[in-house]
Amino acid sequence: MATVKDDDREDTRMYKVVVNAEEQYSIWPADRENPPGWQDTGPRGPRTECLRYVEQVWTDMRPRSLRTPVPPAAKLPRATSASREGAAESHTGDELVDRLCEGNHPVEVVLRPEKTAQRLEQNIDRGYVYIKFTDTGGGTELGVTLDRERCDLTRADFARPAGTVLLVGALTLNDVRVRCVARIDVPTLTGHGHLEPMET
Numbered sequence: 001m002a003t004v005k006d007d008d009r010e011d012t013r014m015y016k017v018v019v020n021a022e023e024q025y026s027i028w029p030a031d032r033e034n035p036p037g038w039q040d041t042g043p044r045g046p047r048t049e050c051l052r053y054v055e056q057v058w059t060d061m062r063p064r065s066l067r068t069p070v071p072p073a074a075k076l077p078r079a080t081s082a083s084r085e086g087a088a089e090s091h092t093g094d095e096l097v098d099r100l101c102e103g104n105h106p107v108e109v110v111l112r113p114e115k116t117a118q119r120l121e122q123n124i125d126r127g128y129v130y131i132k133f134t135d136t137g138g139g140t141e142l143g144v145t146l147d148r149e150r151c152d153l154t155r156a157d158f159a160r161p162a163g164t165v166l167l168v169g170a171l172t173l174n175d176v177r178v179r180c181v182a183r184i185d186v187p188t189l190t191g192h193g194h195l196e197p198m199e200t
Contacts, residue, residue, distance in 0.1 A: 011047050012046075013029055013030075013031075013047070014029070014030040014031070014044060014045060014046070015027045015028065015029060015030055015044065015045065015046070015047050015050045016028055016029075016030045016040055016042075016043075016044040016050065017040070017041055017042035017043060017044075017050050017053055017054060018034055018035075018038040018039060018040060018041065019038065019039060019041045019042075020037050020038050020039075021037060021126070021128050021143070023112060024058075024061075025041075025042075025054045025057065025058040026038070026054070027047065027050040027051060027054065030044050037126070039122055039126060041113060042054075042057065042113075057113065091197065092176045092178075092197050093176070094173070094174045094175070094176050096136070096140065096173065096174060097173055097174060097176045097178060097195060097197070099136070100133055100136075100140070100173075100178075100194060100195040101178070101194060101195045101196060101197060102194070103194065104192040104193065104194050105133050105134075105135050105192060105193060105194060106133070106134045106135050106190070106191075106192060107131050107132060107133055107134065107182050107184070107190065107191055107192060107193040108131075108132050108134055108189060108190045108191075109123075109129060109130065109131060109132075109184055109189045109190075110130035110131070110132050110141055111123065111130075111189070115189060116161075117158045117159075117160075117161030117186050117187070117189070118158055118159075118161075120158065120165075120184075120186070120189060121158040124146065124151070124153065124165070124167070127145065127146045127148070128143065128144070128145055128146065129143075129144050129146060129167060129169070130142065130143055130144070131144055131167070131180055131182050131193060133193070142171050142173060142180060143171060144167065144169035144170070144171050144180045145169050145170055145171065146167060146168065146169040147168050147169050147170065147179075150166075150168035150169075151165070151166055151167055151168050151169075152165065152166035153165050153166075156186050157186065158186060160187075161186045161187050162186060162187060163186050164183055164184060164185055164186060164191070165183075165184050165186060166181070166182075166183050166184075167180070167181075167182045167183075167184060167193075168180070168181050168182075170198065173195070176197065177197075177198045178195040178196060178197055178198055179195065179196040179197075179198050180193060180194075180195055181193055181194055181195075181196060182194075
């Protein structure tokens with residue numbers, strides 16, 4: 001005969017579902033402050049209810065960075081300085097990085113599980129956002145660690161939503177250290193952006 005574990009039978013606390021930047025889920029006591037790097041998502045309630053939710057939404061246990069790798073540069077359309085008449089050779093040694101460093105490109109903010117201005121505000125507060133350059137083959141999604149001193153949120157209203165934000169932060173793309181600069185329209189969560197090589 002099946003038996004109920006003592007922990008399950010006696011645990012009457014309320015829990016909440018939390019998620020980190022790599023979209024890994026866990027549950028946490030509802031009356032406690034979240035661990036660093038984790039934010040609320042999904043329901044609050046009994047332990048079994050929260051675990052049931054996690055089982056439904058967390059179907060791939062791999063960290064997000066392993067589930068959505070950056071497309072290899074070889075598979076992307078050739079539109080870099082090296083392919084233009086009279087242009088100089090690669091500035092960074094990587095075709096994709098060179099391309100995204102030239103001019104402005106259409107971008108969108110990637111937000112999960114819900115794509116809202118409020119979720120964007122939460123990610124900005126956390127200091128980490130995903131920016132997708134949509135004009136590359138299949139799109140190029142980048143995890144950006146924000147530089148708060150360079151970002152400009154003064155023109156944004158996340159509650160309405162309205163306005164724009166300037167997001168600036170660093171990352172490494174194909175072994176090249178770069179800075180991502182993106183101007184995002186808060187209502188649509190789209191905009192334009194580019195990369196800038198960073199001195200090592």
